[in-house]
Amino acid sequence: MSEDEVTYCSFHPDVETRLRCSKCGKPICPKCAVQTPVGFRCPDCVRVQQAVFYTATPLDYAIATVVGLLISTIAAFIMGRLGIFLALILGPVAGGVIAEVVRWAIRRHRGRWIWLVVSGCIVVGALVAALYPLLLLLFAPQPVAYLPMLFRLDLIIYVALAVGTAYARLR
Ligand SMILES: [Zn+2]
Ligand SMILES: [Zn+2]
Numbered sequence: 071m072s073e074d075e076v077t078y079c080s081f082h083p084d085v086e087t088r089l090r091c092s093k094c095g096k097p098i099c100p101k102c103a104v105q106t107p108v109g110f111r112c113p114d115c116v117r118v119q120q121a122v123f124y125t126a127t128p129l130d131y132a133i134a135t136v137v138g139l140l141i142s143t144i145a146a147f148i149m150g151r152l153g154i155f156l157a158l159i160l161g162p163v164a165g166g167v168i169a170e171v172v173r174w175a176i177r178r179h180r181g182r183w184i185w186l187v188v189s190g191c192i193v194v195g196a197l198v199a200a201l202y203p204l205l206l207l208l209f210a211p212q213p214v215a216y217l218p219m220l221f222r223l224d225l226i227i228y229v230a231l232a233v234g235t236a237y238a239r240l241r
Contacts, residue, residue, distance in 0.1 A: 080112065091115055126181025137175040138188045141168050142195030149228040150199045157224040161231025168192060168232065169239040185240035189233045196225045 079085040079099035087099040092109030103110040111119070126134075145164045149157055172188050181187075200222045 124180055124182050126176060126179040126184060130176040130179045130181060131184070131187060133175050134172050134181075134184055134187050135191065138168065138172050138191030139194060141171050142188075142191040143198050144195075145232070146192075146195040146199035146225060146228070147202075150196075150222065150225055152224070154224045154227060157228040158231070161228040162235040164228065165192065165232030165235030166239060169236040173240065185237045188236045188240055192232050192236060193229055196222075196229045200225050 076086055077088065077090075077097040079087050079102065080096045081102045082099050085099040085101070087097055089098050089100065089103055089110055090096065091098050091103075091112035092106075093111055093115040096112045096114075098110065098112045102113055104113065104116045106116070106119075145168060149160065149164060152160065168191070169188060172184070176184070
């Protein structure tokens with residue numbers, strides 16, 4: 071088959087094209103071609119590739135949630151004692167550690183939404199660490215004096231940096 075032979079897109083039969091899927095060789099037009107590191111692919115091959123790429127099962131998501139919540143809560147309690155300056159430095163480190171531990175726990179399976187689960191765990195862990203002093207309010211003689219404890223800039227900074235790192239590692 072010569073390069074110059076006119077073919078029509080497999081998905082748009084009225085569109086002339088010379089482009090072909092680098093995997094199955096089907097003619098595709100620029101509109102439906104998907105650029106990948108190994109060349110242009112047709113939508114069918116991209117779908118198959120993604121199905122293989124994402125290997126996480128519902129059990130993996132459950133494990134990611136439990137392990138993520140546990141380590142995120144521990145991390146938030148530690149970060150909550152270090153102050154804003156260390157939160158800036160160690161926030162990304164903590165996010166990276168959380169991401170790697172979860173990845174190890176789900177045996178390096180990949181999931182489209184694992185990053186979202188882990189990000190949610192980081193937020194919940196920080197909320198637990200921030201709201202835990204609320205227990206003091208129940209017993210405090212002057213509850214209002216404890217309200218500033220709820221505004222935790224250090225934990226907000228930590229969450230932003232940790233979520234950013236976890237997203238970058240897991241997406
Ligand atoms: Zn193809
Ligand atoms: Zn097309």
